[in-house]
Amino acid sequence: MTVHLREIGSFGDVAAEDDAVLDYFLSTNVVGKISDHSAMLVLGRKGTGKTAIVRYFTESEDNSTARSLNLRGYPWNVHSTRIDRGASEIEAYVSSWRYLIAVQLCSLILAHPNSSRSYKSENLHNFLVDNYGDPQPELAKVLRPQKIRFSKVSITPSVMGNQLGGFEFERKSGDYDFGLELNALSSALMDAVCEVAHAIGVDSLGLHFDELDQGLSRLDDKRKHMLIGLVIAARDLKRQYTTDVLAIDPIVYLRTDIWDEIQFSDKNKISETLAIRLNWDGEELKQLVETRLRVKLGKTTNWDEIATTDLMRGSQTKWNHIVSRTFLRPRDVIKFLNQLLVEARQRDDDTVAFENPDIIAARDTYSSYLKSELDDEVRPHWPEWEEALQAITAIGSQNFEKAEFEREFNARRSKSNLLSSQEALAQLYRFSVLGYERRSGYGGSSWAFAYTDPAAGWDSVATRFKVHPGLKEYTKVRESRT
Ligand SMILES: Nc1ncnc2c1ncn2[C@@H]1O[C@H](COP(=O)(O)OP(=O)(O)O)[C@@H](O)[C@H]1O
Ligand SMILES: [Mg+2]
Incomplete structure (x- = not known):
């Protein structure tokens, strides 16, 4: 025909937000791993399908137990002031994320059509209305109040047997109880969520954190610590709430280049056991x-x-x-x-x-x-990367020698560009703008690109390079005949 x-x-449409992706969603092993609760971190480059998966889990028929949390426009500055000074710098935001997740789970379970069947729902409802004026507070508002209030008809957190009267987000210096108190508050909320879920027969709740990279022009330490805080809080909650009570799945979707730049002690373990990479x-x-x-x-x-x-x-x-x-x-x-x-x-x-x-x-x-x-992808790590592309245009051919790049790059390098020509090549390789020539044992050779052969790794003594075919027209290079 x-x-x-x-x-x-x-x-x-090229972005899942605007695409009718659910009409033709292709289910992959990633979907299986999230469904069976074995993953909490989804890593992929831009355009690999992170938002598509979020939409699949949160907009398909039964979405009363999963919700997407879009961090586009999130008030990172407000969040950055919610520091736990009793914790290490790296973990300073774990307790605030834990609280944010707990609040989101409260509103998710309250939105469930059967939630009114549990008397505990009323306590959660009162808590949210007392503090946010709404049982469905916007994500951006969760950490905004200076003080969180409790009452007998909402929830009553306590620390070592002492009931807390309220929780202050803003602290005098030298006050290190922030984390202790906030975790007690989050636990009280989580206890109530579990009780409601149990009463109405819900056995899992999922939150899908998307667009953590939106508006990211520079990845500074503060932003890194906040991202680490979210990953650790999500991992801890997932570990604590497993299938035998109520399975909690806070799923974090992150661009690979950002994950590669953050460091903390459990990172490798999380990469190996709880992360999935989107590869096609x-x-x-x-x-x-x-x-x-x-x-x-x-x-x-x-x-x-x-x-x-x-x-x-x-x-x-x-x-x-x-x-x-x-x-x-x-x-x-x-x-x-x-x-x-x-x-x-x-x-x-x-x-x-x-x-x-x-x-x-x-x-x-x-x-x-x-x-x-x-x-x-590249700008947050290297704002002057275009100078490297201009160097490639000046060389004019798709395949080139290291010395040629060195010459053209150094001739164009601005003062603010802190990368040497060698470091520049390494970054271009990292984002697969180019690959290097790899010699094999029998006199043959092949091109190693990071996106097709991640195991190859960067070779600092490589001398010949090839521009990715998709960039030939943009960089105006000629095809080289070998
Ligand atoms: N599993 C899938 N099935 C069908 N289309 C997909 C799938 N994953 C991604 N896409 C499509 O690919 C494009 C890019 O995906 P998107 O989710 O926007 O990427 P990301 O959020 O990682 O930047 C969109 O058009 C989306 O609909
Ligand atoms: Mg997306």
């Missing part, structure tokens, strides 16, 4: 695209029916040509294909299949897109 490309309309291969990405085709067209269609079979230069299939220009991220593929639709329709509105010239025409716009995605 012939499909007119115009019937497709688009391959979807070419086949899975094809499945993702074909699932969209089927839903959009309402009939069985696969990629080969919408693209002609003649090969691109270098005997590459169209699909491989496209995928090799991505960082193996769904967003890149969707962006490329949408641009491809634009180009093919310009040729003829009744077009039935993508042809090689369409692909070539789509590359310019796509390449600029890829560069702007990299801006969001």
Whole structure:
């Protein structure tokens, strides 16, 4: 059956927020690991599908036990003043996150259609209304009050047998009871949440923290400590509340580049046991695209029916040509294909299949897109990274020697750019802007890119480099013939 490309309309929006992703969500092993409570940290580059998973868990049919918490516009400055001075600098925000999670769980369980069946619900309701004027306080307001009040008809936390009269967020210097008292308050809230959940037969509650990187222009120590605090608080709660009582799943979605830059003592353990990385291969990405085709067209269609079979230069299939220009991220593929639709329709509105010239025409716009995605990732770590791209443009060829880069980079390096040419190459490798040449035992060689071969690692003595194919047009480099 012939499909007119115009019937497709688009391959979807490049951001899950604006995409009808639930209509064609592709379930992966990540979903299984969150469902069976074995993960709490989801790591992935920009555009790998973090928000898509959040939406899957919080917007699918039964979402009365899971909620998404979007940190876009979160008042990080307010949170940064809620310091526990009795804890180490690294853990100074664990108790405040723990409280924030407890408050969110209270409002989640109160929103459950059966919650009124438990008399404890009233206490939680009173607590939230007394302190926030609303049983569903906004995320941004949870840590805003200076003082949290308790009463006999809400909750009554105590520390070592002494009932607390209230909790002050703002403390005189030398007062180290912040963490002790706040944890007692959070525990009292959690006890009540468990009681309500038990009474109404709820056995798990999930909170999905998304967009922790929004508006991040610089990753300073304070922000790092707050992120660490959230991860530790989430891990501790998950550990404490397991399936036999009420399973609590605070799931943290974080960009890989940010996780790589934070350090704390349990980091490796968490990476190994509770973290999942979002990785896609070419086949899975094809499945993702074909699932969209089927839903959009309402009939069985696969990629080969919408693209002609003649090969691109270098005997590459169209699909491989496209995928090799991505960082193996769904967003890149969707962006490329949408641009491809634009180009093919310009040729003829009744077009039935993508042809090689369409692909070539789509590359310019796509390449600029890829560069702007990299801006969001690289800038917080290295604001002057564009100077390195200019150096590559000046070299002018896709493959180049270290000495050439050194020369062009140093000629362009501004005073504020603190990276040496060697460090610059390492950063470009880290974000897969380039790969290095790796020699194998039998006189052959291959290119090592971080996104296809993370185990390769950076080689500080590498001398030959190759620009990622997706950036060829943006950097205006010529293809090198080997
Ligand atoms: N599992 C999936 N199934 C279908 N589409 C997906 C899936 N994961 C990601 N996508 C799509 O890929 C694009 C990027 O995903 P998104 O969740 O916005 O990435 P992130 O939040 O990690 O930046 C969106 O268009 C999204 O709908
Ligand atoms: Mg997102």
